[in-house]
Amino acid sequence: MPATLSPDQFLLLREHVSILDVRSPKEFLKGHIPNALSMPLFTDEERAIVGTKYTKQGKDLAVLAGLEFVGSKLADMVRFARKNVNKQGEIALYCWRGGMRSGSVAWLLETAGFKVYLLRGGYKAYRTHLRHVVGSTDADIRLVGGMTGSGKTDILLNMKKGGCQILDLEGYANHKGSAFGAIGQSPQPSAEMFENLIFDDWRTFDFGKPIWLEDESKNIGSLFIFDELFSKMSKAPLYRISVPKSDRITRLVKEYSSFGNELIREALGKIERRLGFDVYQFCLRALDERDYAKIADLTLYYYDKAYLNQNSKRTSKIIDIELDRDDPLTNARLLAKIR
Numbered sequence: 452m453p454a455t456l457s458p459d460q461f462l463l464l465r466e467h468v469s470i471l472d473v474r475s476p477k478e479f480l481k482g483h484i485p486n487a488l489s490m491p492l493f494t495d496e497e498r499a500i501v502g503t504k505y506t507k508q509g510k511d512l513a514v515l516a517g518l519e520f521v522g523s524k525l526a527d528m529v530r531f532a533r534k535n536v537n538k539q540g541e542i543a544l545y546c547w548r549g550g551m552r553s554g555s556v557a558w559l560l561e562t563a564g565f566k567v568y569l570l571r572g573g574y575k576a577y578r579t580h581l582r583h584v585v586g587s588t589d590a591d592i593r594l595v596g597g598m599t600g601s602g603k604t605d606i607l608l609n610m611k612k613g614g615c616q617i618l619d620l621e622g623y624a625n626h627k628g629s630a631f632g633a634i635g636q637s638p639q640p641s642a643e644m645f646e647n648l649i650f651d652d653w654r655t656f657d658f659g660k661p662i663w664l665e666d667e668s669k670n671i672g673s674l675f676i677f678d679e680l681f682s683k684m685s686k687a688p689l690y691r692i693s694v695p696k697s698d699r700i701t702r703l704v705k706e707y708s709s710f711g712n713e714l715i716r717e718a719l720g721k722i723e724r725r726l727g728f729d730v731y732q733f734c735l736r737a738l739d740e741r742d743y744a745k746i747a748d749l750t751l752y753y754y755d756k757a758y759l760n761q762n763s764k765r766t767s768k769i770i771d772i773e774l775d776r777d778d779p780l781t782n783a784r785l786l787a788k789i790r
Contacts, residue, residue, distance in 0.1 A: 453557040453567035455549075458580040461570045462654065464543050468568065469535035471544040473556045478547065482643025484577060485651045490531050490544075492524075492552045528556065529563045536565060545570035545577070578643070581650040586679030590658050592687035595786065596666030596762070599629060599754040600699030600747070601692055602777050603665050609783035610663055616656050618664045623648040626672035629754065630721040633672060634707055634714050645674045663786075666691075668761070688768040690786060696751065698777035703747040712738055715746070726753055 456464070462484070464470065470487040472479050475498040479489040536542050542565045546552035549572045557567045570577060595603050604621055611617040625639050626632040633639075640648070656662055666689055669675055676684070707715060715738060723731045730749055737745035762769065774782050 453561060453569045455569045455571045457571055458577045459654075461543065461545070461568065461577075464541075464568060467537055467539075468541045468543050469537070471532065471535070471542060471556075472574070473544055473546050473552050474574065478574075481641050482574075482578075482647055484545070484574070485647055487545075488535060490528060490556075492528075492546070492556055525559060528559065532560055532563070532565060539566065540564065541566045541568065543568040543570070545573050547573050548575050549573035578646075581646060582677065582679050585650060585653055585677075586682075588653075588658055590656070590683060591661045592683050593661050593663050594666040594684060594687050594689045595663060595692065596689045596758075597692040597694065598699065598758050599751060600703045600777075601694040602702060602779050602782070603692070605779035606692070606783045606786065607663055607665060609779050610787050613783060613787055615787050616660055616662045618649060618652060618662060620649070620664060620667055620671060620676065624671040624674050626674070628667060628671050629718075631707055631715070631718040634710050634718065639672050639674055642674055646677050649677075649680065686767050688770060689762070689765060690770050690772055690789065691762070692782065692786075693771065693773045694777050695775075696748075699751065700744050700747045702777055703751075704743045708741075708743040712741075715743075719746075719750075722750070722753065725757075726750065 461470075465486055470484060471490040472483050472487045473490055473492045474483075475491050475493055475495045476489060477495045478498075479487075479491070483489070532542050542560060544553055544556055544560075544567065546556075549570060553569055553573060557569055560567050572579075595607060597603055604619070604627070607617050607619060611619075621627050621632075623640070623645055625636045627634075627636070639645075664684060664687075667676060667684070669681055716735070719726075719731065719734050719738070726734065726749070730753075734746050734749050737743075737749070772786070774785075
């Protein structure tokens, strides 16, 4: 019989056991346990057919349809598992609810000689567990804030190198948060995968020590920070850094100017109304002239105003920290010393 484990126990296996996700490709793409391997029992189309039969004709006919689909795949599934099994012959797997799909594959792999571990309640239980753990954990959350171009992400990454606990929300989201935030980034993950990546770091933290995050609005590009985490962020102290505007302009030009005018023009179009007609036209002329510093200067007026307005609504403590220059390593060391 396969060993059935809780989500916490199951996740501990990943250090030495491969985890197989036997759900359909579309389910896997929507979200999966980080580092899991896709080994679908059914294709997306097959899963839909079996599900329809189960609903309209009952379990027995659905099982027969499923057997017809998987019969030719059994040997390939065993071969795939053999390529990923550890020296102890162990393999782990899950489906959506820990039901027939994972149970069937577990039987197959045990018959083939594997030691099999199952996730109790499946991926659905993992997702419920994720939100519960983040919501119920008493954590010392600290936010690093500051106006656009202050180098907050680089500061956090340097803090991580120095041993601090960091949740890099923009890194998980593949987006820097502003209208320009998608430039130079990979496509954003699904909402589920975004949450799974956050949780994967969260569960490793020492909650007797601070956890540092960048001050973010509820959404990062097309993704939203889930309520259990955002509620904690809303109550956390904000360490608001201040960097000379000239340094911020230099950083923004370096970050975005190499990606081409069309992407910048597209980003400007997203904030045209907020910039106002005249400022927007000035920006377009500066873009034609490749005067990227001018664009940064003009758009920072809008972003700075929006950021200060957002801060004025905060109810948690704000600690202002004035920095001499944009030096992420030095600034990271300064913030890391704060107790």
